Amino acid sequence: MKQFDYVRPATVTEAVAAAAQPGAVFLAAGTNLLDLMKGGVSRPDRLVDVTHLDGLDGIETLADGSLRIGALVRNADLAHDAEFARSYPAVAEALLSGASAQLRNAATVGGNLLQRTRCAYFYDTASRCNKRAPGSGCDARDGENRSHAVLGWSESCIATHPSDFCVPLVALDAIVEIEGRGGRREIALVELHRLPGDAPDRESVLEPGDLIVAVRLPPAARGFAAHARYLKVRERTSYAFAVVSAAAALRIENGRIAEARLALGGVAAKPWRARAAEDVLKGVAPIADAFQKAARRALEGAKPSGDNAFKIELARRIVVRALTLAAAGTPARIPALPASPFASTSGALHV
């Protein structure tokens, strides 16, 4: 592994300054970064350890009803926060469907947002990858790509963003608070990640030194608590990334959908908010026909990037199912197999 400097700043301001240097990256739990470094995929000159910074690990309700989640809150701590799980059940379900218990105990909120793609060609340093080595080409494009993107991809890159957590967050209009060299600013999470275009190495809109300090859910996000689900199809029951996933959240008034939120995971280089599908659902009864129509709309423009045409049809079906589950109502408890099609299997044990 390449030699690197390790610094542990005492304040957020120092952290931003330290990370603004070329070749510097932030280190939180390192559940993704350290693997990348050991594999020679990431070769930073400097690690800026933010795990000791004060004030980034709280979960607090603000005066306006927003919820503010510190960037260093652990995935497991957030998912198991009873008040959080009650108010944003789809987010808790998504968190618990990710990785393994051990990883969830370590991984942080900020790190989850910035985890890298799981494209095997990105990890294989002998392969061409425009994300890892800009301009080198994309070996995934004609390679083993059944799990790759069907939305928003380019000839330069067909990788997907692997996060579960981000999918319900973008559906719920989450906001990212960023501390940068120019001070504090905030952007919508849906604006954080970039589609590959011709520069897939630029994965987010963050500038050098920018530190995510918190994620905020606006007051309206609580309004979906009664009808919110996350659904994730994967190739084993646990400890696998999504083949395709979806977060669906509905606000139902007088038997009609007053407002719908829908986002897809595993289909694009960013968590994919399906606003056009949401529009289809506004004001209609929560019935199968409407969900089918929304699903078709959500996947409009989708096209295979390789041996993955099935993901388009699968995504449609997941949208229909997620909306159906959401319409049926959030379960009183997070299912034993969170986000799984087998969530309702009786006698299932927690994983």
Next chain:
Amino acid sequence: MSELILTSAPAHLRHGSNIGQPLTRRDGILKVTGQATYAADNHPPGMLFAVIATASIARGRVVSLDVAAAKRHPGVVDVMTPEHKPPLAIDPEIKTNPFVFRMEVLQSNDIRYANQAIAVVIAETLEAATEGAALLAPAYEVQPALVGFDAGESFAPPVVGVGNPTESHRGDVEAGLAAADKQIDATYETPPQYHNAMEPHAIVARWEGDKLFLDTPSQAMVMARGRVAELFGLAPEKIHIRSPFLGGGFGSKGFLTGPQILGVMAAKLVGKPVKLVLRREQMYGPVGHRAPTRQRLRLGTDGEGRLTALDHRARTVSSTFDDFYEPAADASHTLYAAPAIRTSHDAVRVNTGTPLFMRAPGEATGSIALESAIDEMASACGMDPLAFRLKNYAEVEPMTGRPFSSKALRACYEQGAARFGWAKRPLQPRQMRDDAGLLVGWGMGTATFPALMFQAEARAAIRRDGSGVMEIGAHDMGQGAWTALAQIAADSVGLDIDRLDFKSGTSDLPDAGIAGGSAHTATAGAAIHSAGAAVIAKLADLATSDERSPLFGAGNAGVIAREGRLIRRDDESRSESYAEILARAGVAEIEARGTGAPNPAAMEQYAMHAHGAVFAEVKVDPELGQVRLTRMVGAFAAGRIVNPRMVQSQLFGGMIWGLSFALHEEAITDRRSGRIMNANLGEYHIPVNADVPPLDVITVEEHDPHVNALGIKGVGEIGITGSAGAVANAVWHATGVRVRRFPIRIEELLVPS
């Protein structure tokens, strides 16, 4: 490694015998407290660390390495390359016997598969060696990689598996098919799979003059010692191997691999002890794997559902430089009573490490195809799959006509089906749903694995204090040899297990042969049994020929050994303890040797196989295609069960592997580069806990007087067979979709809704 302290705690029940008791692992406390010394846990003084640099291309040659850059890195001691390495006594390409496989030990700059070793960096720390290896920055001359079944011309190999004929037949298959009332013709594909033992291949090598000390996991220490001896020109007795614990082997530790030999070479090069441990991704290449197969099965039946013909042709791959051919079609030799059977194999050569034995080699790949085809044939006949199997039950071995030494498969079918509730299964697929609307399917498969015997020796002794010793260089891969073999040993000398010093796991002990072929307990157990009987016979000679003994005149056949005493068979009031006999004779210790070996006469006369029946229930999401196993029952008849707890555990492991085979496992090879793209445990999927429902194992009583003196058939591999097919057949029964490419993928089940 300090002296092993094994424990029999918690105390177990005994009813006059050690064999048959469900003892917990005697090495369990050591393992759960971290005291069990695995190979890589050894750190002799002055030890250096070696790290392999591997090829990122699958075919071509290395044209340059930046050795200077690696050597400049702080802590790097030396860099071993084809130009700078200690000489070997023989060319590693020479196959001195059929159990020698070619390995890459820097004999040239040629590259024949991705992940092949191209250099070894030796350093004072693991980190320095790792970085040194990264700094080598190899440049290659690249040739197009040969990848997949269509990489080149296929050919018929001379033999498949271990000396099996490539083609076998009995009766006229074409005539049988032509005369059939119904036929099926189906092609199944299985992917390359990698052993992925939890413990990576590791070696700590230490030279002391012309003596060599090795800590390395091995399923066959004496064979490994022989390979090291010939490669380094040493007398075997100069080499001492310790392999007390393996973190799994599954066949990948049956032969010493190139990386292990590189560790020995590195230690020789630098004149210090060296440790070399493979990284996970480096295990995808030089340590063997299960070859992919493409199998075509043609079956025909008469109007009553009796098979008229069974034709099983398998294509597989081997490496470009050596020969191992997965004997998949041979799975059709033993199970179903077709009057005409033909099995044949062909192969293509690809740029891969040589495929080798992986848990149930041939049997596992062949079984999932055969059991799927049987299921398809039963369906074509409109018959229940169990009724169809019973209709075609083989009373004698179909391929040879030999009677079975024992075969309790009918009881397996009956007991397994009863426990599972098979009788309620609807004949047609896609008939069952659970409360949540998930499709439910039930499938079954027949399990079988040959009951093999290899060669082994053991030494038994009785000491002056009345305690016993049993010595055998056996191998505990995690299967429980420390426990099960000690149970056999204790019974063989008529002692409680805690009065016996059971020594095992090093190469200086008598040769226990190979821990493979599900034959270790049977073979090593037979040697132990025979050594124990021999030392008791000597002891009895001492006693019965001594007029001062209460056993005087009883004769050899007239005494039995029990609880540390010899007892007159016809008068149990007359007995004497071992200690008393030896004390009077003035002997400190009495010893004898024994052997375990196949019985050629019995093998000629009988077909010897373990059998089983596996029943599986899966649930499938009807729209989303995700599959989950929800129940599995396996009933197995495998002769005498030495330790029911260990046996159940072995069978659980096999059944989970079967689940893995059907639904999860697959090495994904880039079709252009020949590199494996998921060479890690995150992306090479095996079942996690949430994939494995409570499993139910039934061991069906079976007495076999022919297989060996103890009647043991072995349980290490049979659990995979039958299980994979049962899961696949359950997926069909749930969905009505017959998937013939494994593992079964979500997209195959996304039928129009």
